[in-house]
Amino acid sequence: MTTKNLLVELFVEELPPKALKKLGDAFAGVLFEQLKAYGLTAADSVLTSFASPRRLAAHVTAVAAQGADKAVSQKLMPVAVGLDSSGNATPALLKKLQALGTDASAVAGLKRAxxxxxxxxxxxxxxKGATLTEGLQKALLEAITKLPIPKVMTYQLADGWSDVKFVRPVHRLIALHGATTLTVKALGLEASNMTEGHRFESDVKAFAIREADSYEAQMLEQGKVIASYSKRKAEIAKQLAAAAAIVGGGVKAIDDDALLDEVTALVERPNVLVCEFEKEFLDVPQECLILTMKANQKYFPLLEASGKLSNKFLVVSNISPLDASAVIQGNERVVRPRLADAKFFFDQDRKKTLASRVAGLDKVVYHNKLGSQGERVERVRAIAKAIGQQLGGDALAQHADQAAQLAKTDLVTDMVGEFPELQGTMGRYYALNDGLSAEVADAIEDHYKPRFAGDDLPRNDVGVVVALADKLETLVGMFGIGNLPTGDKDPFALRRHALGVIRMLVERDLRVGLADLVAGATPVFGDKIQDASAALVDFIYDRLAGSLREQGYSAQEVDAVLALRPQYLGDVAKRLAAVRAFAALSEAPALAAANKRISNILKKTDGVDAHVSELLLQEPGEKNLYAAMQQVAPQASAQFEAGDYAASLQTLAALRAPVDAFFEGVMVNAEQADLRLNRLGLLATLHHAMNRVADLSRLAT
Structure with missing residues (x-):
């Protein structure tokens, strides 16, 4: 069967830049899968997607003009329903055959199975296999229907009466099989071989694509468009590096893949230009300047080797004039008011201290059930003081209290009002301007950390304490009023806050219990919330379990360790390592099974006292187990208390033989009550000794 390459293009008005890459990948991907489902592609067919601000396109190699015929076996009905007692077709069977386009002559050829x-x-x-025109028509409509469109718009077609819903108005449709135009329709358009190039720089307004394989080259040569998203992105990155090298001094364009993606979706023919602004603006914190250049103007700031901002920046223009001076001057003129605003906000904000802004937080609503930001700050202060006292005494508590009191005050500054992303960052600058210690200033900035997966932790103890307090206040408050995450909805980022708490407790190995933290944070809310401590602790342990599984620990290992609800989360990794080492021992399966058996026995009794009377030990099996425990348990306990969990479990492995002998030779549920209780006490003592690191019964298969 002969094949040709296929090209499909939608020529549209400017697409939303932040969605372009997803739209391009989805359009090409669904189209390819649908063609494959209709048997129109080959095993070695290759898909290439194109996406630019004004087009979505797909190129597929080795596409057949018609799919291969398929043998189909269709179930009709039970034999008892389709044939009468004489083996003749029933009316029901004949009706079914008629619906399939055949008649009674087909009865003899029916199969029984x-x-x-x-x-x-x-x-x-x-x-019969689908023709390419039929298959592409359905594939194209399916690809359009399944596009992840962020917001649909409705627009009128050329007839003035009909309207269509799509992400942006579509003006042309191309469908080429080799050099042949296929007669397919979509969004009120009939396919042709005509498209348009760059809005300003194309050789002609519209031109014909000769064949599917010439599309990319023609778009570049005649249309002045780099149609491939990935190639355009690579070209921009290359030009950014080259422009930075021309500036010299070791400067580099800021590394921001999200910005690079967005700019790639804004231009069809990138042309990187070097611009600059007045050096006086460098007196403003560079985070402000970088943010306004990136967020508002889509510029690439240049950083010196030291990380300090340069007064030069790079612009990715969508045009390439012979004299670019007008473009450069225009961009410099546009950015100047933005930087001037930032300088004005910075200068004005520094006229008031952070301490003088604390009262202003009473006017900022935090949550209608939890009060203002001012009330929230007081709760965070109380939690921070308690944690600081526990971790570092009076000095840490005092510094944490001061940082917590001022941590939210930059929310009422002009700069953060204009750029909310700078909250915390500006607080640090203003704190240093007020003469506060670097320790407190850093804590003000860092108390939002970690803000996302992989983010840094606060850089000092004060920051850790305030960050813990801030996240705990959010978690306890939201759980207390019933604002819990559901499914994929988590408007208050409680999962992220929980993971932040976990990371600080684990990575800083803080000797403070999780349940104690939650219990200590609850009373500061007074009667504003219900006590949801138990549910919150479970939620945090669930987040921890998921995080540990993502790190490569098995569900069985995680379950065994977290079943004990270890209070010091910094110990969890050591416990997991110990469990993994224990599971590799030859004694492990038998001891895990024995632990499971002991757990089941003890569950059926009411509060057995873990006490053993040596005088009531009668059978050799129980005497030997007791003697072995007297020898092994103290050593294992000492190792556990020293934090050597692996050695503790290794020591306990020596109990395998006496445990096996006990269950083989001793009747636990003896008729004599004192013997029965003593044996249960022996098992309870054993169970306690063996399950301090982890619940070993969870390792039983």
């Missing part, structure tokens, strides 16, 4: 408990009739036929 088991279908569950009864036999059924099957009709074998050959379905």
């Amino acid at each position: 088991p279908d569950g408990k009864a036999e059924a009739l099957f009709y074998d036929s050959t379905v």
Whole structure:
């Protein structure tokens, strides 16, 4: 079967830049999968997607003009329903055959085959393969329907009466199989071989694509468009590096893949230009300047080798004039008011201290059930003081209290009002301007950390304490009023806050218990919330379990360790390592099974006292187990208390033989009550000794 390459293009008005890459990948991907489902592609067919601000396109190699015929076996009905007692077709069967386009002559060729408990009739036929025009028509409509469109718009077609819903108005449709135009329709358009190039720099307004394989080259040569998203992105990155090298001094364009993606989606023919602004603006914190250049103007700031901002920046223009001076001057003129605003906000904000802004937080609503930001700050202060006292005494508590009191005050500054992303960052600058210590200033900036997966932790103890307090206040408050995450909805980022708490407790190995933290944070809310401590602790342990599984620990290992609800989360990694080492021992399966058996026995009794009377030990099996425990348990306990969990479990492995002998030779539920209770006490003592690191019964298969 001969094949040709296929090209499909939608020529549209400017697409939303932040969605362009997803739209391009989805359009090409669904189209390819649909063509494959219709049997129109080959095993070695290759898909290439194109996406620019004004087009979505797909190129597929080795596409057939018609799919191969398919043999189909279709179940009709049970034999008892389709044939009467004489073996003749029933009216029901004849009606079914008629619906399939055949008649009674097909009855003799029907096959019988088991279908569950009864036999059924099957009709074998050959379905003719879909033509490319038929298959592409359906594939194209499916690809359009499944596009991840962020916001649909409705627009009128050329007839003035009909309207269509799509991400942006579509003006042309191309469908080429080799050099042949296919007669398909979509969004009120009929396919042709005509498209348009760059809005300003194309050789002609519209031009014909000669064949599917010439599309990319023609778009570049005639249309002045780099149609491939990935190639355009690579070209921009290359030009950014080259422009930075021309500036010299070791400067580099800021590394921001999200910005690079967005700019790639804004231009069709990138041309990187070097611009600059007045050096006086460098007196403003560079985070402000970088943010306004990136967020508002889509510029690439240049950083010196030291990380300090340069007064030069790079612009990715969508045009390439012979004299670019007008473009450069225009961009410099546009950015200047933005930087001037930032300088004005910075200068004005520094006229008031952070301490003088604390009262202003009473006017900022935090949550209608939890009060203002001012009330929230007081709760965070109380939690921070308690944690600081526990971790570092009076000095840490005092510094944490001061940082917590001022941490939110930059929310009422002009700069953060204009650029909310700078909250915390500006607080640090203003704190240093007020003469506060670097320790407190850093904590003000860092108390939002970690803000996302992989983010840094606060850089000092004060920051850790305030960050813990801030996240705990959010978690306890939201759980206390019933604002819990559901499914994929988590408007208050409680999962992220929980992971932040976990990371600080684990990575800083803080000797403070999780349940104690939650219990200590609850009373500061007074009667504003219900006590949801137990649910919150479970939620945090669930987040921890998921995080540990993502790190490569097995569900069984995680379950065994977290079943004990270890209070010091910094110990969890050591416990997991110990469990993994224990599981590799030859004694592990038998001891895990024995632990499971002991757990089941103890569950059936009411509060057995973990006490053993040596005088009541009668059978050799219980005497030997008791003697072995007297020798092994103290050593294992000492190792556990020293934090050597692996050695503790290794020591306990020596109990395998006496434990096996006990269950082989001793009747636990003896008729004599004192013997029965003593044996249960022996098992309870054993259970306690063996399950301090982890619940070993969870390792039983």
